[in-house]
Amino acid sequence: MFRGSIVALITPMDEKGSICCNSLKKLIEYHIKNHTSAIVSVGTTGESATLNQEEHIQVVMKTLEIADNRIPIIAGTGANSTSEGISLTKRFENSGISGCLTVTPYYNKPTQEGLYQHFKCIAENTDIPQILYNVPTRTGCDLLPKTISRLAKIKNIIGIKEATGDLSRINKILELVSEKFLLLSGDDATALDFIQLGGVGVISVTANIAAKYMAKICSLALKGNFLEARKINKFLIKLHNKLFIEPNPIPIKWAAKKIGLIKSDKLRLPMTKLSYKNKLLLKKEILKIKNI
Template identity: 70%
Template sequence: MFKGNIVALITPMNKKRKICIDSLTNIINYHIHNKTKAIVSVGTTGESSTLTKKEHIKLVLLTLKIANNKIPIIAGTGANSTEEAIILTKKFENSGISACLSVTPYYNKPSQKGLYQHFKKISENTSIPQILYNVPSRTGCDLLPKTVYKLSKFKNIIGIKEASGNLSRVNQIKSLVDSKFILLSGDDSTALDFIQLGGHGVISVTSNIAAKEISKICKLALKKKFSQARKINKKLINLNNILFIESNPIPIKWAAKKIGLIKNNILRLPMIPPNKKLKKMILNELKKVNLEIMQKKYNHFILS
């Protein structure tokens, strides 16, 4: 199920900094239309760090309702407290979500043994499939391949989103785990290389605004048609880089608003909108890859 293009969905907000249901509906429909394989709701890109727990749960369930079984939903349920991660995960038991994405505990920098015990305890307290999420640049700790291998022995730990940017991790993990264990890139810039090395797909930020293109890249790559995939990927290289000049999701929300997928690029503090220089860079790149005309291409999605 979890192969190809999976979007790390942004959380659209209105001017009161509350969830914008119209924009959320719009962007979910956009991904259904463009054959995105699954949606991650309330991950890092979804601003999980600035949502209250009540909002977090509400947003995942709202995403499920809007998707209406047309696309699988993966809920972000990670926390730097093991007990908190378990409580949040259990909130989605029997809800209809397809899996949980559980990030390594941030800030408190646990050891490998601590990481193992953290994910082990979550696994033992839920029947929901779990996808590990390793993003050292955000969390301050690194889930190493040997620890991933040990965790892969748990029946409901089914894969990992590897966002270290270290491509050697693909073979390191792949050589240890069962062939059914899912390897997903968490880095748009190296995602195609990740798949070529044996990965199964990407949880993508860029896909928020380029779902059709990312889906094609993944589909071709998984069929080992790498030269064709690279032709499309080449057009997105600069965009992938520009979208991470400032902290995610600052650039991607502005880009999504600019092309008409969401009404506002409202963020919650401490994140603020991109500066003028970055806005200009994003807009120029959107024009180069023809994404600035999305309103014409997808006018049946665009909000009035």
């Protein structure tokens, strides 16, 4: 369940900023139909930063309800306070979620020892499998390979979403962890190379609108058929990059609305809608994927 194309699901809202359950259902059915391996609910792409905790829990639980055991659900449970991370994680005990994705604490820039103690403390307060999430460009801190190796020894810390885009990290991590520890890319543009170097999949933004293609790329790559995987990825590479033409999830929400998966591309402040200029650039790439 923690291999292949895992979508970092957007959280659909109506024009008033309330959660749109009808669009959420449409998104989940789309991913089940197109063979996405699992769904991350309310990760950073799901706007965890602007949902309050009750809304956060509501969206995860609604996602579980709609999915109805047809696709594994991973809950985003990251926080920059360890106690908050524990509290949020414990709310999902016995809920049916398959795991938690926990981002490094943002803004307060802990030391490597602080990062170790943070994740260790959360893991020791739950039996839910934990996936670490390292994205320094968004959080201001970097979870280094030596710290990852220490955390990998904790039984329910099962893997990491590594979103630095630095492919040299893969071998550095693999040398320090057991073969059971899972490496998942958090960068669509380098995900195929990541898998070829020893990763087992990607937690993907692109999959929100190109689920079938991301699932196929990962399936082929995990079978060792990188030639065919690269043929498909070639058509997506510009899309991967254009989906970050403005901060995530601004572009992906507009794209999802454009292809009819959600009714509105509403985001909560301080995030604002995609600029007109960038809509034109992104529209070109969306049209291309229809022709694969």
